[in-house]
Amino acid sequence: MSNNLQLNSEGKLKHFLTIEGLEKQLLVDILDLAESFIGVNDQRIKKIPLLRGKSIVNLFFENSTRTRTTFELAAKRLSADVLSMSIATSSTSKGESLLDTIRNLEAMYVDMFVVRHGISGAAHFIAQHASKHISVINAGDGQHAHPTQAMLDMFTIRQFKQDFSKLRVAIVGDILHSRVARSNIQALNTLGAAEIRVIAPKTLLPAQVETMGVTVSHSLADGLKDIDVIIMLRLQKERMTSALLPSESEYFKCFGLTPERLKLAKPDAIVMHPGPINRGVEIDSKVADGPQSVILKQVSNGIAIRMAIMAMAMQKQESFDG
């Protein structure tokens, strides 16, 4: 009953491309399933046979060791066969189009593509053109979306704060270029957070950012007041040279999260970051390694969340077959 590309005709998750358009209950289902997988990672035998005999291809057009590693570990712990392809250096160098690459992998009876691409919309494009039996997971596309990151952030927030409806969440840094920010804003709105506050210099905010359902602050000192959850964004060093920002040290002076500034938030506020962190640029090491930081917890939760999303998307295939 949905024309959302991500759902099959029964409204079940088939692709996972963006948080946009997904209903609250579906997000909650993902969080609940991930919770059941947390234990798997602590067992002596960290493996369940849910996706045994399935072939998953990591299609990474953009390099990211960390994200690729979490998807690979998640897939192996579900007992799937995984194949990682760095596409920049492979078939496209022979001039093959993206669509031909996809068609060929499909023909090899692959079940799932995990796609990372520098161009916004790449994962959607692949999902639109892939044959019916294939699921596509977006592992980050341009400046558009990074929905598995958003879901692991939601999981981490729920782990520490339970009820979303009472939470004030600050997202700090380069909102303009951040797919993490976009997906997190959508997820927090869907899950009903009390307030989502973006804190950034004007040059790093999208035009009409308020229409995304957020409040805006241009000062970290003012903006952290009453905040329960602080999501720091990674500062891309490229921004420095593009005249959007004066310098790293200047940025840190205004928007870097220091222990002093952290005190301006609620005393039990948690600090999050999608990683890899730039110590001394957007975050002080004392905060990153301090007691309020849940950054490594996010990494751990990332395995369980990706297991849950892969398992759920693959399930739609079973009902499709059966």
Added chain:
Amino acid sequence: MSNNLQLNSEGKLKHFLTIEGLEKQLLVDILDLAESFIGVNDQRIKKIPLLRGKSIVNLFFENSTRTRTTFELAAKRLSADVLSMSIATSSTSKGESLLDTIRNLEAMYVDMFVVRHGISGAAHFIAQHASKHISVINAGDGQHAHPTQAMLDMFTIRQFKQDFSKLRVAIVGDILHSRVARSNIQALNTLGAAEIRVIAPKTLLPAQVETMGVTVSHSLADGLKDIDVIIMLRLQKERMTSALLPSESEYFKCFGLTPERLKLAKPDAIVMHPGPINRGVEIDSKVADGPQSVILKQVSNGIAIRMAIMAMAMQKQESFDG
């Protein structure tokens, strides 16, 4: 009773290096075994335990994501452990000889090498020098042979056309430099095709090509008459600059397969291509994506054929042990 390097003392397949010298019955056995594996790729659990605990090493001295991927998937679906090595960037850079690399991998109790190499005869050389318990599969050597590609082509032809003895097959393009063409001509002759017609400009044909058991045409328009199967070859862009060919557009004008030209073949002719295709160079997109194209079927069949060849070559080891 054979002095063919590819067979063991009982005449069973041990290495798979070239179609040359293999008997018709052996080729048919491979096709039949592959047919039994087609179902595996459609199952929910795409895995059979035939090669469980076997170690297969992909030795790719020449880059080919697609071929490496099919071998990797085929090996995993047989439950083998696979290790892919890109040799250009590894031990040979420390000045180790090919033979030392082989000796070392053998010593690690590897069971099979899948070899891709830019030099003709490389797979033979390795098979000659490898220790007794090892099987070598040629995944393409220089301009010499690409026998697994030929077998998947034969499989695809049989799938659509059954009886080889009535078939007229055209191979179009750069016959001179093509290992795919050489292996296909040998396989088609062994399986008893009625006619194998090579269609190419004179500069892209080997001297005395007729001795290979083919008829020759220098015009696509004339050559396609009465043809049941059209095998298009990939045009290597290097040929353009080497003065063997005038230009891409000129080539397409003379030897590109367009919908109009395709009509000159039999109405139910199938169109094949080993991939990756150069759209608009050797083949028009309308043909490549059209109803007579079986190009993606070839890719699918490639998995089953490689499973069959690997399983059969490994079986000889069992009888050798037992």
Added chain:
Amino acid sequence: MSNNLQLNSEGKLKHFLTIEGLEKQLLVDILDLAESFIGVNDQRIKKIPLLRGKSIVNLFFENSTRTRTTFELAAKRLSADVLSMSIATSSTSKGESLLDTIRNLEAMYVDMFVVRHGISGAAHFIAQHASKHISVINAGDGQHAHPTQAMLDMFTIRQFKQDFSKLRVAIVGDILHSRVARSNIQALNTLGAAEIRVIAPKTLLPAQVETMGVTVSHSLADGLKDIDVIIMLRLQKERMTSALLPSESEYFKCFGLTPERLKLAKPDAIVMHPGPINRGVEIDSKVADGPQSVILKQVSNGIAIRMAIMAMAMQKQESFDG
């Protein structure tokens, strides 16, 4: 009862970083366990389920196809999941510190790091900072230690010569820069070899080398007298240009192992080399491929030894959990 970083509170092996400080019995236990694994590599199904569901990450900051391959095969034959990361080209390029990389992988519930690094002490550093449940195996750190190589060398010596207490072992070549030499000297001393003789030009010996428990010779002709085991070291070509050595041919003239020189040792002396060998630089091909060479036996034993060390280090975790 040991403050050795490598042992847990019960004195069981947890990390394997260096031979230094390990007791003779522990080394013998590793050799014995490896012996029980030799059979696994000869079986039709070369796999035992000892580390099923464990996640092992190969962290190779220094390129080494051969060593990485043996660790990967060893891990797969123990049924572990293995993930190989070439770190030079990955996250450190985004400016992430070594410690952040480690922390992140830990958070993914990894069980073991196999570390290769160009800087002496890197594996120790990681073991010191890794969380409690993780084992670290040193696969070579700078010029410091290569303990798994030393153990496979000990295994090979025991295989051919049994009793260490009667053996005179020569180590020939660039002792100064060799982590293999350091680890072998320590292992031979611990296992009670009768004599360890280092044979090298003065420029390639550490200051006060005698304090390491070795005798010294500067001449291959004199030094090989009464020797049972000859361990040749690989000559790093970099040494040539750094003025420590005149030229390759000069070096071969003085310290290359030829069939003539080999006759100066005991008639049943064995010749070893950690590989990859430089034919005609430190060793004549006739010797490397001759009847007294056990170089490929070393490679085979390397799989069993690495299986033993990984299994033993992981066992400490079981007793730690239980």
